[in-house]
Amino acid sequence: MIGKLLSYDPPKSRVLGVVLAIIVLGLALAPFLFPGAAAINTAAKICIFIVLVASYDILIGYTGIVSFAQTMFFGIGGYGVGLSLYFLGPTWPVLALGIVIALILGVALAFVIGLVSLRVKAIFFAMITLAVASAFLILATQLSELTGGEDGRTFRVPELLRPGTKLLEAPLFGLEITGRIAAYYLVFLAALALFLVALRLVNSCFGRVLQAIRENESRAEALGYRVVYYRTLASCLSAALAVCAGVLSAIWLRYTGPETTLSFAIMLDVLLMVVIGGMGTLYGAVIGASLFILAQNYLQKLMGVASAATEGFPLLPRLLHPDRWLLLLGVLFVLSVYFFPTGIVGRLTQRARK
Amino acid sequence: MSVPVLETRDLTIRFGGHVAVNAVSTGFRAGELTAIVGPNGAGKTTYFNLISGQLPATSGQIFLDGEEITALPPSARAQKGIGRAFQITSLFPNLTVHENVRLAVQARSRHAASLTRLWSSHREWIERAERALEEVNLHNQRDTLAAALPHGDKRKLEVAIMMALEPRVFMFDEPTAGMSVDEVPVILDLIAKLKARGDKTILLVEHKMDVVRSLADRIIVLLNGTLSADGDPAEVTASAAVQEAYLGVAPKRGAAHG
Incomplete structure (x- = not known):
């Protein structure tokens, strides 16, 4: 059963399996285990980014396509749903309509970019995606009548998912079951399903050809695989997954704006998550996204504690001051790339193989 | 005479001023x-x-079974039955030996690009790949990454990939180059067996004249891009063109007259 769900591609090392199980359980029970708005926000963000990072890994890790337009598709999902709900009202059919529009737009755009530019050399393709993504970001901020410009749009979601909605009379295990909890579980279950779909994709016959293309394009072509077809389809599928992640993000935040979905800062974060977790393995997306977002949210607090604890030592409290958290994150990133060039999952898998 | 399976007509390629x-x-x-x-x-x-x-x-044309394929991309030619083993090994370095061969088997299947089927559900691909590995004596390394193989084994894998592709036209480009002496017979036996099947068209680029003489039905000689001799092995190896190609001198004509 579990084997089938995981497309017969379970984690290759026991440590990895345990860590993944802890993450999934932690996310599944997050509202009960870690009460408070900040914690559940972090958990939802992890779920959303696992999907986004997985979609990016299909491109960069499995197919070897370097693109910088992944946040554009993330944004298309966010704006598609956000603007639909904003203009047409917070109902389920409108939400569905928004998803369909965003998917069509995202996949069509990925198809066109792929058709026009996947034949050119990798570096030019990366440049083209960068240009298109910049254009889209500018478009989204300039069309302020429609998109709300820099401020973005705050909108309402269907009633079931609103924080004010009470779903159960009595608290469950000490937790008020509100629409917020429903929204969290919608995000969690959708993310889980999308991740399993992505896993299925990379383990399909199609997915194996993607790896062949990454490894040796001309050899794959000489075996009879039409490389342009595989690359274009991979781009479209990856875009569709990123759109879905954007939809989840919009549903969760009830807001869509350039900073939260389209910015290059997010693109960079996604890139780091893929590298830290391990390229070419979807489990890396889970580890990378979880670690990175946890560090982003809790490193400052942890440093505050450490800074206070080292009071009296020279220099240390200053270095550990919460304001230096980006510095420490940078150091952690450099160390992780230095010690785990194949990512955490790559490292664990190598160890298990020995 | 039977019709040729593969035919080239006035086939020419120019790189700038150089006609290769x-x-x-x-x-x-x-x-x-x-x-x-x-x-x-x-x-x-x-x-x-x-x-x-x-x-x-x-310029020029290429025909496969009378159908012109000059303008087709490599993938379409492969699907029509042209199989190629490269002189400079062309493998999937970070995939295992078995995966390398399995991808060749998969390429021939109508489920090759299926999004809904798992690769692991195709037992027959896995088994066919294993047979191809046994044929070249690589089955003990099936889970090694291709990049980690020694040079001779990489050459064998190159051949195994083409065997698994089961083309109608086999193109071997110096299949035994860089192999140790005891490995060479494995590949030559394989080519001989292939030939014995009688239905395959085999093209072999090879420098070792003893190999060529023992295997070939026919030899063609290329000199500076031009076809300069074509005929049965004994005849061609004795000819002036080959002497010149390999020894750098034309045989002394005068000597024959004493």
Whole structure:
């Protein structure tokens, strides 16, 4: 059963399996285990980014396509749903309509970019995606009548998912079951399903050809695989997954704006998550996204504690001051790339193989 | 005479002012093993690249079963039955030996690009790949990454990939180059068995004249991109063109007259 769900591609090392199980359980029970708005926000963000990072890994890790337009598709999902709900009202059919529009737009755009530019050399393709993504970001901020410009749009979601909605009379295990909890579980279950779909994709016959293309394009072509077809389809599928992640993000935040979905800062974060977790393995997306977002949210607090604890030592409290958290994150990133060039999952898998 | 399976007509490629393959017209029949010989830089590998589609022809035509394939991409030619083993090994370095071969088996299946089927559900691909590995004596390394194989084994894997592809036209580009002496017979036996099946068209670029003489039904000689001799092995190896190609001198004509 579990084997089938995981497309017969379970984690290759026991440590990895345990860590993944802890993450999934932690996310599944997050509202009960870690009460408070900040914690559940972090958990939802992890779920959303696992999907986004997985979609990016299909491109960069499995197919070897370097693109910088992944946040554009993330944004298309966010704006598609956000603007639909904003203009047409917070109902389920409108939400569905928004998803369909965003998917069509995202996949069509990925198809066109792929058709026009996947034949050119990798570096030019990366440049083209960068240009298109910049254009889209500018478009989204300039069309302020429609998109709300820099401020973005705050909108309402269907009633079931609103924080004010009470779903159960009595608290469950000490937790008020509100629409917020429903929204969290919608995000969690959708993310889980999308991740399993992505896993299925990379383990399909199609997915194996993607790896062949990454490894040796001309050899794959000489075996009879039409490389342009595989690359274009991979781009479209990856875009569709990123759109879905954007939809989840919009549903969760009830807001869509350039900073939260389209910015290059997010693109960079996604890139780091893929590298830290391990390229070419979807489990890396889970580890990378979880670690990175946890560090982003809790490193400052942890440093505050450490800074206070080292009071009296020279220099240390200053270095550990919460304001230096980006510095420490940078150091952690450099160390992780230095010690785990194949990512955490790559490292664990190598160890298990020995 | 039977019709050639593969045929090139005035096949030419020019790189700037240099004509690497110059108006080569010849055909290759089923069941026939043709060795292509010539000195380094004669255009043998370039000729192969034109046939399998890695390079576009400047002029001339290529026919497979009478159908013109000159403008088709390499993937379409492969699907029509042209199989190519490369001189400089061309593998999937970070995939295992078994995966390398399985991808060749998969390429022939109508489920090759399926999004809904798992690769692991195709037992027959896995088994066929294992047989191809046994044929070249690589089955003990099935889970090694291709990049980690020693040079000779990489060459064997290159051949195994083509065997698994089961093309109708086999193109071997110096299959035994860089192999140790005890490994060479495995590959030569394989080619001999292939030939014995009688329905395959085999093209072989090879430098070792003893190999060529023992395997080939026919030898063609390329010199500076031009077809300069074509005939049965005994005849061609004795000819002036080959002497010149390999010894750098024309045989002394005067000597024959005393």
